[in-house]
């Protein structure tokens with residue numbers, strides 16, 4: 001499967017040779033790449049491995065001819081690049097791929113505990129595998145409205161990442177309460193985070209239970225993965241055959 005992914009990525013990368021502005025590949029303009037370069041200090045990201053990653057992402061989508069891709073708003077530039085690659089491939093060779101559309105979630109950008117987008121690279125994630133104690137501890141350190149310094153200061157939930165998480169996890173009554181009481185300083189940030197922790201724990205508890213159950217059944221997990229791989233592999237083989245045919249490659 002990895003091989004098929006790489007083969008398609010290589011084929012898509014061939015399109016660089018057909019780009020009208022040599023030396024300025026569309027992926028070089030990718031804002032996510034630029035954002036990572038700015039945010040990940042001390043790591044040399046000027047490598048092809050990092051720069052070429054969006055092409056691998058395109059291969060992941062196109063290998064299965066995805067019509068819709070569930071993405072966060074920060075991934076839209078990547079998807080746009082995939083769409084550009086799709087159009088270019090279809091026009092140059094044969095219309096093999098559908099042009100994938102974005103399927104934006106209700107909360108298009110989930111903030112991490114430091115307020116930046118939640119990302120493993122930023123070490124600011126709340127993981128599905130975290131324990132309840134860890135989730136609560138992480139939320140306690142989460143950044144809030146930076147202008148609300150003292151408990152008596154009135155806050156602005158519209159600029160607070162904690163409130164964004166409330167909107168994705170809490171009941172409407174809690175969201176309305178925080179939205180009102182933050183602005184009047186009736187509720188403090190610690191209490192607000194406690195409400196968020198309760199909501200997240202309520203949502204994650206069934207996930208934790210299922211996880212515990214599956215950990216006891218490694219054979220079942222292996223079987224599910226093998227069945228999924230078989231199904232996906234058949235689709236990928238078919239796509240590669242169509243790509244080879246379109247590009248007139250053996």
Ligand code: SF4
Pocket residue numbers: 144145148155156157160161162163178182183187188189190192193
């Ligand atoms: S009360 Fe809640 S929403 Fe308001 S600033 Fe504090 S953490 Fe953010």
